Amino acid sequence: QVQLVESGGGLVQARGSLRLSCAASGRTFSWYAMGWFRRAPGKEREFVAGISWSGGTQDYADSVKGRFTISRDNAKNMVYLQMNSLKPEDTAVYYCASPGRRWNLGGRGPDGYDYWGQGTQVTVSS
Numbered sequence: 440q441v442q443l444v445e446s447g448g449g450l451v452q453a454r455g456s457l458r459l460s461c462a463a464s465g466r467t468f469s470w471y472a473m474g475w476f477r478r479a480p481g482k483e484r485e486f487v488a489g490i491s492w493s494g495g496t497q498d499y500a501d502s503v504k505g506r507f508t509i510s511r512d513n514a515k516n517m518v519y520l521q522m523n524s525l526k527p528e529d530t531a532v533y534y535c536a537s538p539g540r541r542w543n544l545g546g547r548g549p550d551g552y553d554y555w556g557q558g559t560q561v562t563v564s565s
Contacts, residue, residue: 448559461535505553
């Protein structure tokens with residue numbers, strides 16, 4: 440079965456950086472778009488970034504554009520989220536996700552994704 444496992448979360452000071460990783464297994468990774476979502480305490484899960492199956496197209500939430508970069512390595516079955524200039528409001532559990540169908544991009548809604556990781560906590564202190 441499809442498995443997504445995130446890593447790289449932690450505690451960082453404001454204006455610092457973190458790199459999240461997501462290891463995928465269970466199907467042909469390079470056929471599918473990938474995405475990152477996050478859920479802050481007391482808030483709904485929200486879209487952060489998405490990347491096409493080839494890596495040639497990326498999409499970002501306005502709140503992270505210019506600070507976060509999504510990338511993938513299809514040879515290693517990995518997707519990454521480089522987070523720079525972190526802010527306290529970036530504090531959340533971050534989830535890796537992938538659609539069940541071979542869309543170019545999974546879209547910004549969580550309903551477009553069928554497979555989810557367990558999440559990794561990111562805490563940004565002020």
